[in-house]
Amino acid sequence: MPNDHDHPPAKKFKPGSVFFRYDKNKPGMLLPRKGNATTPIEVQRKQLPIYQAKPQLLNQLRQLHNAILIGETGSGKTTQIPQYLYEAGIGRQGLIAITQPRRVAAISLAGRVAEEKRTQLGKLVGYTVRFEDVTSSETKLKFMTDGMLLREAIGDPLLLRYTVVVLDEAHERTVHTDVLFGVVKAAQRRRRELNKIPLKVIVMSATMDVDLFSEYFNKSPVLYLEGRQHPIQIYYTKHPQSDYLQAALVTIFQIHQEAPPSHDILVFMTGQEEIEALARTCRDIAKHLPDGCGPMLVIPLYASLPPAQQLRCFQPAPKGCRKVILSTNIAETSVTISGIKFVIDSGMVKAKRFSPDSGLEVLAVQRVSKAQAWQRAGRAGREESGSCYRLYTENEFDSLIPMTVPEIQRCNLSSVILQLMALGVPDVMNFDFMSKPSPEAVRSAVNHLELLGAVERKEGQVFLTALGKKMASFPLEPRYSKTILLSPDYSCSDEILSIVSLLSVDTVLFNPPAKREEVLAARKKFSSSEGDHITLLNIYRAFKKVSSNKEWCRENFVNSRNMGLVKDVQAQLRDICLKLNMKLGSCGAEMGNVRRCIAHGMFVNAAELQPDGSYLALDTHQPVSIHPSSVLFQGKPAYVVFNELLHTSRCYMRDLCLVDADWLLEAAPEYFGRKLHPSKS
């Protein structure tokens, strides 16, 4: 459940300044060429640095099966390469897929390329992201998240619909991209062996380890694209900043007081709570600025916002008003946001960290890599010159790691391994990973899947079970798909589908700290002593009962758009269930069944109350605490299962469900036999 306890309290704006310096000798960014934002789109295309290189590029790309393309941010790689290929008739026998690590990039790029080609989105140019497919039989240029191409590969490992796959923003090294590298490489090889139409693979980024990529993709040639269209000045703080939130705030208003209102600002922060808090503070301050300071439109941008709300950042601000976008790293790569002249980079990012020893995956705030810092800077200077204010010193920048550690080496691998096994990869350790995950992490994930019944071992080999095959049909973490698949046994599929959809969308509630008392009063009506899952379900049921009434949502601090999205997700999950011939039903008000089903699906995330009032995660014996946002915060239930762990000052369990020890024992007798004290339940 969303919380309002982990961000610092909204701060009063202290007049003052953050001092920056600009080192001309170390900008890393080059000289301008030409162009401006009001130029017609055809002319804009021709002004991109890539245009100069078009004939040579096409010449090379026509011949090569693999190519690594490296070019500065904004040089035109993502928007132009697919069009050049298409216009030159390369790969015409099939589709050209362009993968992106994030959905917001896939959607906005498809929109831009459709506009450049003067066609309606969904026709020649389309996109596919989780729970949304805007393509048709006419689509030839298909922007998609890497996760979606991976899902397609489960049904079609040779990716026969595609003649070209462009793996964009390869430096991001998400789990999906890394697995996709191996899948695409294998498809390419198999197609050659089977004499099928060849698959061309183009890997692109502005900031990647070219040697590593070239070596991995069969010593592929590296094509360097020179130059950038507009210059970006980089500023560093003179002194280290102890509080990047405060530094961001001061910098936003320094710029706001000095720069023309049409110059918009993009600020990189770490997460939703922090962004919402900063947004509130900015709006408050903006109301009380001296005359002469224009209005400010503050737009939050983070992954769990519904797509329509995310896309608001692309709309221009009203005339005379400055747009300030406060974003997580979802706007870090690929996107062009019109009007952005200034980027403010906190230098921090929230990222997953996994410890195979403890088996726990936690989200924690950490420093960005140099590659990320350059990508962030690259969001300015796309339509004209720009500036990037780094809220850290140049020395601090120099000490950053060059590239982000691949996610596959720092996350729980159970989802990936399930997908790989569904793809028919028998020995995951021998899968052709660009960077291998640690054997402990693979072992821990296989154990997890075995506990869930998704895989089994026979004669030292690991096999996918029938249940595992079904689990892989859902675009969800294995424990969620397992819970859904179990739900008919407890006659509570409607409830479980609602709960899983609510958890997949995750910010269905508003928790403005300034209205804490009102929020608590409104929530009381729905609050369940059985935990957060049931409380969420109560809210969702009430939402449906009032037919999604907006006024009701406002009164109850419910995010009506996100609730709408929950409905969509639920409908899609239901479709998958029906395809699997599951009998779906409801248990009405009998929540015991629902909790029991949750206990059976999510038992690996169980925690036990200790005699001293603290909690221990049963799997790993790690001390954990109930997050203050949970409805179970005041109580001391003997056993709970939790949805995720958040690492701030402590390790907090979020989204908890009250369970009986007996249910945990039923779910995994051997596993819990050693760990539980059922007398306490």
Ligand SMILES: Nc1ncnc2c1ncn2[C@@H]1O[C@H](COP(=O)(O)OP(=O)(O)OP(=O)(O)O)[C@@H](O)[C@H]1O
């Ligand atoms: N939605 C848009 N609105 C306005 N201009 C755009 C838009 N998308 C792209 N452009 C223009 O096209 C240029 C090239 O964008 P493109 O995404 O192709 O660059 P890129 O080389 O792939 O950059 P990156 O490495 O940052 O993804 C941008 O710098 C901008 O000038």
